[in-house]
Amino acid sequence: MTPEPFNLATAVANDAPAGSPVGVSIVLPTFNERGTIAGLIGQLLGLRSRFRLELLVVDDDSPDGTAELVREIARQEPCVRLIRRVGRAGLASAIKEGLLDATSDVALVMDSDGQHEPAAVERALDTLLSGNWDLVVGSRFHRDAAIRGLSGRRERGSTWANASALFSLPKAYGSLSDPMSGFFALRLDRALPLLRAVDVNGFKFLYELLAVSGGRLRATDVPLTFQPRTYGSSKLDLAIFWDFLISILHSLSFRVLPRRAISFGLVGLSGVLVQLLVCQLLMSAAGLGFERALPVAVVTSATSNYLINNALTFRFQRLKGALLVRGLLKFLLVSSLPVLANVGLASAFYDLVSRDTLWAQLAGILVVFVWNYAASSRFVWNTP
Ligand code: GDD
Ligand code: MN
Numbered sequence: 463m464t465p466e467p468f469n470l471a472t473a474v475a476n477d478a479p480a481g482s483p484v485g486v487s488i489v490l491p492t493f494n495e496r497g498t499i500a501g502l503i504g505q506l507l508g509l510r511s512r513f514r515l516e517l518l519v520v521d522d523d524s525p526d527g528t529a530e531l532v533r534e535i536a537r538q539e540p541c542v543r544l545i546r547r548v549g550r551a552g553l554a555s556a557i558k559e560g561l562l563d564a565t566s567d568v569a570l571v572m573d574s575d576g577q578h579e580p581a582a583v584e585r586a587l588d589t590l591l592s593g594n595w596d597l598v599v600g601s602r603f604h605r606d607a608a609i610r611g612l613s614g615r616r617e618r619g620s621t622w623a624n625a626s627a628l629f630s631l632p633k634a635y636g637s638l639s640d641p642m643s644g645f646f647a648l649r650l651d652r653a654l655p656l657l658r659a660v661d662v663n664g665f666k667f668l669y670e671l672l673a674v675s676g677g678r679l680r681a682t683d684v685p686l687t688f689q690p691r692t693y694g695s696s697k698l699d700l701a702i703f704w705d706f707l708i709s710i711l712h713s714l715s716f717r718v719l720p721r722r723a724i725s726f727g728l729v730g731l732s733g734v735l736v737q738l739l740v741c742q743l744l745m746s747a748a749g750l751g752f753e754r755a756l757p758v759a760v761v762t763s764a765t766s767n768y769l770i771n772n773a774l775t776f777r778f779q780r781l782k783g784a785l786l787v788r789g790l791l792k793f794l795l796v797s798s799l800p801v802l803a804n805v806g807l808a809s810a811f812y813d814l815v816s817r818d819t820l821w822a823q824l825a826g827i828l829v830v831f832v833w834n835y836a837a838s839s840r841f842v843w844n845t846p
Contacts, residue, residue: 485514485567486587487650489560490574491553492519494526497693498576503535503542505580510541513587516566519574520545520556526694551778553644554670555662561650562657570647571667572600575691578645582686586647589684596652596679599638599668600645600686607685623706627669630713632677642666642706645686652679663721666706673713704774722845725775726835729767734827737763741823752819753809760804760826761794768793768842776843789842796837800830 488506492499499519509515521529521544529546536542545559557571570586572578582600590598601607603624620642627641635641646668659674660667672679704725711728712721741759744750750758768790772781781789808826812819839845 483514484512484591485516485565487516487518487560487564487566487569488583489557489564489569489571490517490519491556491560491571492521492524492528492532492574493553494524494528494694495574496524496526496528496531499528499574500531500535502574502576502580503532503539506583507539507541509583512584514566515541516564517542518545518560518563519543520547520560522551522556523548552662554660554667557667558657558660558662561653564650567650568647569650569653570645572645575694577689577691579687579689582645582684585684586645589682590647590649593682594680595649595682597646597648597671597681599640599643599681599683601638601640601643601683602686602688603639604683604685608687626710630710631669631672632675634677635672635681638672638681638683640683640686641669641672643668643683643686648679661712661721663705663708666709669709673709673717701774701777722775722839723835726771726839727831729770729775730827730831730834732770733763733767734824736766737823737827738820741819752812756808756823757805764794764797765790771838772843776839776845779843779845781843793838793842796841797830797834800833804830 486509490499490502503517503519506517507515519528519532519542521532523529523546529544532542532544536544543563545563547556547559561569561571568587568590570583572583578600586598586600589595603621623642624640628636628638631641644667653671656671656675656679660670661674662670672681708721708725708728711724712719715724737759740762741752741755744755744758745752748755772786772789804826806826807829808822811825812822815825816822
């Protein structure tokens with residue numbers, strides 16, 4: 463589909479009076495939103511009748527040409543700024559970057575795909591400016607809000623996710639009905655010191671902000687009608703659900719355990735199941751003895767750990783094709799020391815301590831975790 467060329471004159475609803483008092487920076491994260499971004503910018507420019515406006519589009523090098531289109535618009539409209547990122551990715555980090563670059567006193571973040579109604583912008587800004595609030599969230603679950611763009615399954619998922627999110631957030635935010643929203647306005651002087659600390663590995667920037675703020679932001683919400691997507695597709699996938707689970711556990715661990723270690727640990731747990739299962743299967747179905755079945759089970763579980771970690775824990779450094787195979791060999795090599803330790807320890811435990819194969823294996827697995835996490839972060843996915 464070739465989108466129409468952008469025409470500023472038809473897109474701008476209102477024109478700006480000079481010197482309007484309050485400055486507002488609107489952060490618009492984009493990934494493949496060429497079909498909607500120009501129309502949205504056009505509608506938002508109408509706000510210049512009330513605010514000194516700055517629009518920051520943060521694009522992660524979208525292959526559909528979103529950045530080229532926004533650059534064209536920015537040439538005609540100096541209040542539109544394009545931040546184009548190459549080699550960095552992720553919604554939460556895009557939002558953080560936009561907020562850190564904003565020059566106004568007040569900032570607002572919203573989706574660029576048309577799912578967030580532009581009418582909610584004024585509602586949120588008016589609430590923020592008239593009340594004594596630091597943060598105003600556009601809520602899909604507000605009493606007066608309607609959801610049009612979510613499937614029944616996704617809506618139920620969000621409701622469940624919200625309940626668990628509220629449970630893990632500071633009590634002061636108990637009245638917020640949508641802590642996972644992608645739409646919110648905030649006072650930058652109050653929020654800036656906190657923004658630095660926001661962990662951007664998650665998808666949900668707002669949730670992270672609320673978590674690091676420790677209840678210090680005066681926050682409320684306004685209704686937000688969530689519209690169906692008209693172009694492109696949602697980037698919410700299994701990995702994002704995973705991120706969310708990690709965020710909750712991270713908060714529940716008082717933010718002490720690194721997010722990535724939690725993820726690595728959970729994957730490790732799945733590996734424990736794989737190892738126990740394969741070992742049991744080889745012993746009962748194939749009739750192998752424990753000492754013969756164990757090495758096969760350990761290698762199978764290490765391979766499964768590697769593949770899942772590559773897809774989830776290290777997905778921003780994900781290895782593909784030949785590199786995936788090389789990575790597996792490296793991973794097996796890196797973990798062979800503890801794999802040997804695992805086998806040795808489990809066998810020794812079995813011989814010396816107890817003839818219980820379950821405890822024998824668990825003892826081996828525990829020793830392996832710490833080494834594997836540290837060594838494979840560094841040598842397999844080349845992260846610190
Ligand atoms: N720069 C950048 N980089 N932008 C991104 C990225 C990324 O990696 N991923 C998504 N975006 C942009 C999209 O272009 C869109 O403007 C916005 O972020 C939201 O992405 P969607 O993929 O449309 O999210 P959604 O509609 O499924 O999820 C909505 O609901 C969530 C709560 O359930 C959004 O409002 C989320 O922000 C919200 O948390
Ligand atoms: Mn969307």
